[in-house]
Amino acid sequence: MSNFIVKKVAVLGAGVMGAQIAAHCVNAKVPVVLFDLPAKPEQGSGGAAQKNSIVLRAIDNLKKLSPAPLGNKDDADLIQAANYEDNLDLLAGCDLVIEAIAERMDWKHDLYKKVSPHLAPHAIFASNTSGLSINTLADGFDDELKSRFCGVHFFNPPRYMHLVELIPTAATRPEILDQLETFLTTTLGKGVVRAKDTPNFIANRVGIFGMLATMHEAEKFGLSVDVVDDLTGAKLGRAKSGTFRTADVVGLDTMGHVIKTMQDNLQDDPFFGIYKTPAVLAQLIEKGALGQKSKAGFYKKVGKDIMRLDFATGEYVAGGAKAADIVGRILKERDPVKKFKAMRESTNPQAQFLWAIFRDAFHYIAVHLESIADNARDVDFAMRWGFGWSTGPFESWQAAGWSTVAQWVKEDIDAGKALCNAPLPAWVFEAPVSEKGVHTPEGSYSPSRKTYVPRSSLPVYQRQEFRAKVAGGGGADPKTFGTTVFEDESVRLWHTGDDVLIFSSKTKLHVIGDGVTKGLRRAIAEAEQNFKGLVIWQPDSMEGGAFSAGADLQSALPAFMTGGAKAMEPLVRELQDTYMAMKYANIPVVAAVAGLALGGGCEMSLHASKRVAALESYIGLVEVGVGLVPAGGGLKECAVRAFAEAKGNDILQFLKVGFTNAAMANVSKSALEAKAMGYLKEDDVIVFNVYELLHVAKTTARSMFDAGYRPPLRRPVQVTGRYGWATIRGQLVNMRDGGFISAYDYHLGDTIAEIVTGGDIDQGSYVSEQWLLDMERRAFIALLANPKTQERIMGMMQNGKPVRN
Structure with missing residues (x-):
């Protein structure tokens, strides 16, 4: 395969996702141009900068976001700002162009008409849509452009979420997808799953259905939002925010939008009734309570207290309720076969709720697998990498006993307990799946191909000595x-x-x-x-x-x-x-x-x-967090590196960064x-x-x-001696006297300063590495005997938090 090297990327749209995709490209040393609309004259002042003020604001905002989209904030300045009026010629130099504007088909089509004449003849053109049809987006393209257009759906936040869904049109050339998968995997560090062109693709389709089903079942079993979040978070090996808190973080308007895509495009789906926007969600959106960004949603922070929404009254009440002890014990059971049996047979409403949400998920993925994904593995990876689940839904089903669970789900459907009466597809009960499950060492089951599909053999995966695995799927x-x-x-x-x-x-x-x-x-x-x-x-x-x-x-x-x-x-x-x-x-x-x-x-x-x-x-x-100083050569290396970097200049200037990092535990x-x-x-x-x-x-x-x-070669190290020590000590005294650090913090900082400067010797003296190591060790032992250090160590071991004394 010839090398496909992405020398430059263009991102169209400087909204939340577009700007962060651009940031992650810069993290990976990929030059990037970020486009948006030209600003109106009153939105800024002066020339090109004024025209690009929308993009420049977005770039500036990247430095403030948490979690940080940039690995190094200073790299924000490496993103090139551009607008659709003056800078379309820049597209000719880009090998990959990613569109990331708002989810409106008409807006996207207007933009495509504007940019397509400027794309390089070899460039891959991709949309970061979270659910619109890729084939419909490509309407109006000539055949040549259609062949190099596809969907590339990043998950938010793009730096941290491992999943990228790759969605071809009917006309996308296979090598385009292979080239893009290779770039996304190695250069941007992603886990790529290829999805079919169906509404919301794989992860959002299954994940949002799961959230809607959870809300539906919570109402049925009369459970409050805080109890549901405790049950559906870390205890299930999922994001610790659970269901309702996750909705608040994502934004209830965003969630509403994804649900609307399902309502508009999935009228034939047997689960269509569940895609109804829950009344409580609609009311919150109408009130402008959109979750975390508007400071109220399913939860609201009042002073230091987190209040929860009471469904019955629509008011916020005290939160913090947890799962019942008996259900907590069921979830701690390590054997999935025993765990699922206990959930299904329990009379506790919380346990019944848990069985119900698992049953709903199994029912849904079985009915939809053939239409949304090539095979079961892609669904499991999509949920693990896109929604932070430790175990994918097919993995859970198989681990709990494929045929037994299939029978239980069938019984619930027949008894009218399921969310719809669509039967499980025949392949669920037929060999080979009935005997082996969907994941085997030779591959994962594909209903459309009626066989087990092995992993991708793209050369990029030879760089992964141990690839991500699915339970039951073999692998070293x-x-x-x-x-x-x-x-x-x-x-x-x-x-x-x-x-x-x-x-x-x-x-x-x-x-x-x-x-x-x-x-x-x-x-x-x-x-x-x-x-x-x-x-x-x-x-x-x-x-x-x-x-x-x-x-x-x-x-x-x-x-x-x-x-x-x-x-x-x-x-x-x-x-x-x-x-x-x-x-x-x-x-x-x-x-x-x-x-x-x-x-x-x-x-x-x-x-x-x-x-x-x-x-x-x-x-x-x-180490200062537990009242100690580094004693494995960390401070010695700080002195060694400062001397090497100084190259004859004032060593103290090069020592400051290392000293500060150790003294502040940065x-x-x-x-x-x-x-x-x-x-x-x-x-x-x-x-x-x-x-x-x-x-x-x-x-x-x-x-x-x-x-x-x-x-x-072992070399002596030149140190700053008592001159450097006194200089740093002077700054520490100011911090102590100004109330910025405690007297004991001062003592620890002074000890670190003594070591990195070589101690009470002449400025410019040369010492051996062993001299510095001996200083580290003596200081460490002396501090260990100090009651204040012992207090810090005990505090950290008991509570996992540093004690400030």
Whole structure:
């Protein structure tokens, strides 16, 4: 396949979605032009800037949004502003043009007439519509443009939501879809699902139906919004906001719009009665209570209290009710077969409600699978990646016993308990599905093809050593796959036969205790002897796990209780020695960072030869939160890097960023920000698709080895000494006296300043790395003996929140 390289993207429409899609392109180093209408003269002043003021406002707004659409706020300025009157010639230089204006067919058609003459002959043209017909949108295109037009539906917010639905027209050329899927997967880091051109496609069709069914059943069983949200949130492995809170966050007007698309286009659907806008939703929209953005919807914040809407009176009343204990126990049952049986047989209305919403979902996806998706896997991925479900609906059904559940659903339909009387399709009860379910190692079932469809074999997926899996669908388990070289309760050392050793820790959140430190030391020795490189990678990082949340305070407690702070010294020394062994190892050590890399986890990555980091990496030295200072070489590295960057200039200027990050426990909000903070180096690699992280890390390690890797030479470090220490201390005194930090925060800041400056020695002195490590270790042990630090540690372990004392 020839390379399809997207050199530039145009986004048409600077609304919420358009601006954020543009932002994510910039995150991925893809140049982007953002278009909107030209502003009217009174909307601004002066020339081109005035004409582009709508877009410029949208770009400015990107810096303020939370969660942040940009990995680095400063990159907002890299988005080029344009308008449809003066700048259509810019489209000729774009390889991909994404339309993201309001969901009005007539508006979209008007815009297409305006832009299509300016599109490059090779450019892919796509609409980010959330539910309009892609074939109808392409009406009026000539055949050539139709062949390179499709739907590309991002989910909000585009940086964080993994799902993108790709929807062809009847005329879209297959290679266009393959090229776009490749770009979306690797460059933008997305999970692509191909959908059929039906209203609201897959995720919104199933997800919005699920929300409507939930509202319908909640009313039937007399459950309040807070109880429903407690039942349908984290307890079901779904977004913790549950159903009604999610509707508030999405916006009740937006939800109303998606429901209207279903009402307008799905009159033949047997579930059409459920697409009626719920009366309570219509009333809220009419009142302008649109959810979070209007400060009232199903919930309303009054002072510090969250009030809930009472359906009976239409008034807001005190909220906070939870699921019944007995139902909570049913949901904790790990065996899905037992769990579903208990839900169905319980007399508790909350349990009956839960069975009802599962039954409704199973009924719906079975009836509609053939028309909305190619196979069952695409429905499960759409719901997991687009709605944040930990388990897709077909996965849940299969895990609970395919044939048994099918029989239960049939009984409910026959008894008139279901939402409509449409029977389950015949394939549900026929072999092979009746025997195997819809997911098997050879593929997932497709009713239209009457066979199991394997995964896409596009070359881009060869970059994913472990692809996202569906339960029952087979695929290698990264926790057991490959050849194990060594394994105990703390670590696993393994490889896949390609000359790179992989180190994975097995502790909760991959915290670092004595077992992990010893395992890492063992991995370095093993890799030096028998491999081209060592990669530190955590298998659960693909599903939102941590790289490492830092030191394991819990496991260190017994040593501390029996021998006091002094007993911790050998453990700290061992950690420092191991990280130094890693820094000066004779083979490249690559840290594959994703998720949290805090404290000792951050220090682990700092000592690697190179870092390959997923975009969503949250890196920082956070020890002051528990009244300690970094003691795994984090402050030492801060001094080393400041000296290297200063290149003969005043080192203190380069030390300030590292000092401030450690003293304030700053954590990067992305890998891009981690570069700006100095936790990642300029030549470290940022990977957008977390499923490609291991591949990139291994390729990096091998290429470094093949290029003749040698560890760095040990060099003395020039420090600022007492001059630098006094300068920083002066600023800390001002902060303490101004009431910005506590006396103990001052003490911790002063301790960090002492270490990064080398302490009470002459300015310009040279010290060894060991000198700085010894300072770190002594300070750490002294602080550990301090009652105020012990207070902070206990507070964090009991409540998970820092104590300010």
